[in-house]
Amino acid sequence: MTAFSFTVEARDGRARAGRLATPHGAVDTPAFIPVGTAGAVKAVTCRDLVELGAQIILANTYHMMLRPGDALVAELGGLHAFTGWKRPFLTDSGGYQVFSLSGLRELTEEGVRFRSHLDGTPCFLSPERSIEVQMNLGADIVMAFDECPPWPAPREAVDEATARTTRWARRCRDAHRRDDQWLFGIVQGGVHLDLRERSAREITALGFPGHAIGGVSVGEPKEDRIRVLDHLDPLLPEREPRYLMGVGTPEDLIEGVARGVDLFDCVLPTRNARNGQIFTRRGRLAIRNARYRTDPRPPDPDCPCPTCRSASRAYLRHLHLAGEMTAAVLMTLHNLFFYLDMMRAMGQSIRLCRFGEFRAEALRTLAAAGESARSRDRS
Amino acid sequence: MTAFSFTVEARDGRARAGRLATPHGAVDTPAFIPVGTAGAVKAVTCRDLVELGAQIILANTYHMMLRPGDALVAELGGLHAFTGWKRPFLTDSGGYQVFSLSGLRELTEEGVRFRSHLDGTPCFLSPERSIEVQMNLGADIVMAFDECPPWPAPREAVDEATARTTRWARRCRDAHRRDDQWLFGIVQGGVHLDLRERSAREITALGFPGHAIGGVSVGEPKEDRIRVLDHLDPLLPEREPRYLMGVGTPEDLIEGVARGVDLFDCVLPTRNARNGQIFTRRGRLAIRNARYRTDPRPPDPDCPCPTCRSASRAYLRHLHLAGEMTAAVLMTLHNLFFYLDMMRAMGQSIRLCRFGEFRAEALRTLAAAGESARSRDRS
Numbered sequence: 001m002t003a004f005s006f007t008v009e010a011r012d013g014r015a016r017a018g019r020l021a022t023p024h025g026a027v028d029t030p031a032f033i034p035v036g037t038a039g040a041v042k043a044v045t046c047r048d049l050v051e052l053g054a055q056i057i058l059a060n061t062y063h064m065m066l067r068p069g070d071a072l073v074a075e076l077g078g079l080h081a082f083t084g085w086k087r088p089f090l091t092d093s094g095g096y097q098v099f100s101l102s103g104l105r106e107l108t109e110e111g112v113r114f115r116s117h118l119d120g121t122p123c124f125l126s127p128e129r130s131i132e133v134q135m136n137l138g139a140d141i142v143m144a145f146d147e148c149p150p151w152p153a154p155r156e157a158v159d160e161a162t163a164r165t166t167r168w169a170r171r172c173r174d175a176h177r178r179d180d181q182w183l184f185g186i187v188q189g190g191v192h193l194d195l196r197e198r199s200a201r202e203i204t205a206l207g208f209p210g211h212a213i214g215g216v217s218v219g220e221p222k223e224d225r226i227r228v229l230d231h232l233d234p235l236l237p238e239r240e241p242r243y244l245m246g247v248g249t250p251e252d253l254i255e256g257v258a259r260g261v262d263l264f265d266c267v268l269p270t271r272n273a274r275n276g277q278i279f280t281r282r283g284r285l286a287i288r289n290a291r292y293r294t295d296p297r298p299p300d301p302d303c304p305c306p307t308c309r310s311a312s313r314a315y316l317r318h319l320h321l322a323g324e325m326t327a328a329v330l331m332t333l334h335n336l337f338f339y340l341d342m343m344r345a346m347g348q349s350i351r352l353c354r355f356g357e358f359r360a361e362a363l364r365t366l367a368a369a370g371e372s373a374r375s376r377d378r379s
Numbered sequence: 380m381t382a383f384s385f386t387v388e389a390r391d392g393r394a395r396a397g398r399l400a401t402p403h404g405a406v407d408t409p410a411f412i413p414v415g416t417a418g419a420v421k422a423v424t425c426r427d428l429v430e431l432g433a434q435i436i437l438a439n440t441y442h443m444m445l446r447p448g449d450a451l452v453a454e455l456g457g458l459h460a461f462t463g464w465k466r467p468f469l470t471d472s473g474g475y476q477v478f479s480l481s482g483l484r485e486l487t488e489e490g491v492r493f494r495s496h497l498d499g500t501p502c503f504l505s506p507e508r509s510i511e512v513q514m515n516l517g518a519d520i521v522m523a524f525d526e527c528p529p530w531p532a533p534r535e536a537v538d539e540a541t542a543r544t545t546r547w548a549r550r551c552r553d554a555h556r557r558d559d560q561w562l563f564g565i566v567q568g569g570v571h572l573d574l575r576e577r578s579a580r581e582i583t584a585l586g587f588p589g590h591a592i593g594g595v596s597v598g599e600p601k602e603d604r605i606r607v608l609d610h611l612d613p614l615l616p617e618r619e620p621r622y623l624m625g626v627g628t629p630e631d632l633i634e635g636v637a638r639g640v641d642l643f644d645c646v647l648p649t650r651n652a653r654n655g656q657i658f659t660r661r662g663r664l665a666i667r668n669a670r671y672r673t674d675p676r677p678p679d680p681d682c683p684c685p686t687c688r689s690a691s692r693a694y695l696r697h698l699h700l701a702g703e704m705t706a707a708v709l710m711t712l713h714n715l716f717f718y719l720d721m722m723r724a725m726g727q728s729i730r731l732c733r734f735g736e737f738r739a740e741a742l743r744t745l746a747a748a749g750e751s752a753r754s755r756d757r758s
Contacts, residue, residue: 040698040705045712047685068672068697076675076693084689274704293447296455306426310463314455318447319419325653325704326419333424 004182004209006241006262010351014233014260017350020241022088022140023180024080027055029241030257030346032339033090033265038063039073039083042270043325043332046085052305052333053340056088056140058265061133062097066116066123070136078138089139090265093130093172093186095146096214096246107147109164127171135178143212144172146186151220158190165214166202173206184243186214191224193231200235210241213261217246225252229259236260250279250342250366254359257346264343269335274328276320279338282368285313287331292317305337383561383588385620385641389730393612393639396729399620401467401519402559403459406434408620409636409725411718412469412644417442418452418462421649422704422711425464431684431712432719435467435519437644440512441476445495445502449515457517468518469644472509472551472565474525475593475625486526488543506550514557522591523551525565530599537569544593545581552585563622565593570603572610579614590615591622592640596631604631608638615639629658629721629745633738636725643722648714653707655699658717661747664692666710671696684716 003023010017020027034041034049036057041049049057059079064070076082079089095112098105102114102123111126125133130145145168147161165188176183185208189196203211213232216225229244236242243263244256253264269279276287280300285292287299298308299316307316307330319327342362349358382402389396399406413420413428415436420428428436438458443449455461458468474491477484481502482494490505504512509524524547526540544567555562564587568575582590592611595604608623615621622642623635632643648658655666659679664671666678677687678695686695686709698706721741728737 038698038701038703039694040703043704043708045685045705045708046689067701068693072673072693072697075673076691081675082691082694084691084694294451294454296460306424310425312455312461312463314447314451315418315461315463318451319417322417322446324417324419325422325707326424328704329422329424329708 003180006210006239008239012350012353012355013258015257015346015350015355016260016262017347018241018262020262022182024086024088024140025055027088028344028347029262030253030343031055031263032253032343033058033263034336034339035060035265035267035270036083036085037267038067039079041332041336043274043328044336046083048333049085049336050087052337053344054087054336056090057085058090058092059083059137059139060097061091061094061130061137062101062125064091064137065094065133066118066121070133074136074138078136080138088141089137090141091134091137091139091143092245093143093145094125094133095130096148098125099148099150109167127168128175131172131175131183135176135181138178139181141182141184141210142176144169144183144185144208146188146214148188148215148218149190151190151218153190155192158188158192158195162188162190162195162199166199169203169206169208173208182209184208184210184212184241186212186245187232187236188215189228190215191220191228193227196228196231197235200232204235204237208240210243211236212243212245214245216244217248217252222252226255226259229256229261233260250339251363253339253342254346254362257350258355258359269339270332273331273335276327276331278316278331279335281338281362282365287313287317287320289317299331299334300338303334303338303341305334305341307331307334307337382559385589385618387618391729391732391734392637394636394725394729394734395639395641396726397620397641399641401561403465403467403519404434406467407723407726408641409632409722410434410642411632411722412437412642413715413718414439414644414646414649415462415464416646417446418458420711420715422653422707423715425462427712428464428715429466431716432723433466433715435469436464437469437471438462438516438518439476440470440473440509440516441480441504443470443516444473444512445497445500449512453515453517457515459517467520468516469520470513470516470518470522471624472522472524473504473512474509475527477504478527478529488546506547507554510551510554510562514555514560517557518560520561520563520589521555523548523562523564523587525567525593527567527594527597528569530569530597532569534571537567537571537574541567541569541574541578544578548582548585548587552587561588563587563589563591563620565591565624566611566615567594568607569594570599570607572606575607575610576614579611583614583616587619589620589622591624593624595623596625596627601631605634605638608635608640612639629718630742632718632721633725633741636729637734637738648718649711652710652714655706655710657695657710658714660717660741661744666692666696666699668696678710678713679717682713682717682720684713684720686710686713686716
């Protein structure tokens with residue numbers, strides 16, 4: 001366990017800047033975690049990620065257990081050896097995907113029976129099995145198996161899911177045996193502040209070294225999410241890392257940091273890149289738009305990323321419309337750089353006690369283009 | 380014109396090592412030219428290509444004129460400015476694609492009317508129009524518009540195509556007006572040595588600074604191609620570069636260099652990478668093969684490329700089967716490195732007067748796996 005630590009090194013208001021140490025290196029927080037669903041961040045290589053400044057990536061337990069299988073990954077030395085990514089890994093529990101991707105599900109107190117979305121094979125996930133898979137995968141940070149109710153859902157359903165999440169969290173804690181992994185608990189409770197509060201008290205009582213806020217960005221209004229974050233901030237241990245799962249837009253990340261969140265993951269920068277949407281400091285641009293046909297400017301004139309140093313909007317538009325894979329590569333590189341760079345800038349502004357100014361200015365410029373935004377996208 | 384030169388710096392048997400200087404930098408020969416069909420080598424970036432050691436890339440006139448259009452590329456400053464590739468570019472004439480890709484064609488002495496394979500739009504290419512497009516695109520090396528007959532074809536058809544290629548070459552020469560481009564002639568003649576000889580005499584008489592051997596790798600037996608190369612070697616100007624278009628496998632490149640060829644292009648390394656076929660010093664491997672399921676070795680244990688330094692066969696197989704774009708990226712990086720590195724090794728062996736040993740050893744080890752090979756693949 002000694003390789004692990006988390007230190008809050010600076011505060012500005014409720015925003016925190018810190019450092020999370022793991023056996024595979026440190027992560028400066030606040031941090032964005034690129035999503036490598038099947039063990040690779042789509043369209044880019046590990047070398048690209050290092051160059052962009054990514055310090056940690058996520059692999060999905062659900063996807064990896066189905067293909068290539070966690071036993072195979074374990075046989076080949078775990079995720080780090082298997083993928084060549086030598087920095088920290090985080091795996092989720094599989095719970096979110098079971099409830100959003102797989103076919104017919106049967107939920108019992110024991111766990112969830114479901115069918116693989118790939119080929120219909122019957123599968124089973126439970127707290128114990130999720131932890132077993134995650135121990136096989138060997139990420140540095142692993143997550144408790146939770147029940148993530150949809151939004152909207154009847155309050156009773158959220159109540160029951162929240163209670164079950166606590167019971168399952170205890171089973172996860174008891175099943176976990178690798179001391180080179182940190183197991184985080186997950187707080188549920190939907191948009192109900194009393195359920196969130198109960199969940200936070202129950203989960204934090206189990207002694208996890210870090211906590212995630214789950215069940216957000218599933219379609220609920222942004223205002224509800226903000227209320228949940230505001231409410232949870234004083235309930236989560238000050239000295240432990242906080243991870244807002246599956247969030248979100250640049251604006252969401254800023255608002256999360258403003259409410260004491262340290263870690264975020266989301267497929268938005270990578271998925272939207274493949275769909276031709278580019279994040280810039282002045283809002284998003286849809287590269288297929290005819291207005292970019294002869295636009296010689298880089299995607300984001302203020303950006304020092306490899307793509308913005310060499311590619312024009314006109315070129316990216318051409319490659320995207322031609323269905324060229326290189327379009328996805330170039331736009332993924334930019335979008336990830338944009339996200340990672342924004343987190344670095346936020347951390348710096350917190351250390352300089354200028355986060356308030358950063359937040360106001362960033363939100364102002366991000367709103368410039370005013371294209372519509374979807375806040376949730378998790379594979 | 381002063382920026383251009385070609386110097387044969389070393390010979391070993393009929394193999395040559397030299398240097399082709401262009402306004403955008405020099406190319407060490409023998410050289411392999413990665414194919415960037417639509418203005419990008421599929422799945423990789425210009426920075427990747429520089430790192431792999433590519434000194435020149437190819438863009439297809441046919442594809443670029445249809446999308447995004449040569450006028451747009453010219454408006455944005457030509458291929459170098461448009462794509463961000465600052466090293467030499469070569470464009471083909473469009474002839475090959477017109478005859479292989481497009482719909483209904485009407486061939487006259489004036490040129491070829493055809494329909495775009497994208498949307499059926501009526502189009503026209505002639506010697507003058509091909510040169511106009513290539514002047515708009517602004518590559519360093521451009522090609523005469525030729526008629527490339529299929530294989531097999533009646534001798535009379537090849538005869539007529541060869542004669543027309545000469546007439547068209549003269550029109551191309553007369554239409555070309557950019558002194559920052561070198562225009563190469565193309566020798567046709569199919570597998571008929573007398574037609575090849577006549578074509579070589581007619582085309583070389585037109586005073587081009589370099590020559591391509593066209594109409595090969597269209598399905599003809601390898602032995603016929605070798606006979607053509609053997610026959611043409613003494614007929615082409617010794618001091619000018621020779622370019623074997625659309626070729627080929629590693630073995631083809633070695634046999635071409637052995638017969639005095641300086642330049643090659645082919646989609647094999649890039650296309651096959653996307654299809655999961657990896658070129659190695661010991662033959663090819665089909666990454667989807669079950670035997671690689673748990674294989675922890677890099678694709679080519681003798682290879683220092685970025686992919687072989689970090690990725691196992693098991694990992695690439697997983698990503699390929701999962702349909703992950705990163706699989707194409709990683710395998711394209713390797714295959715291109717393999718091709719470019721083999722050309723470097725050939726050049727070095729020629730300079731050290733050891734090309735014979737290199738050739739024998741390389742052909743022996745390449746045959747190790749003995750998987751079947753397709754020699755032709757040009758987009």
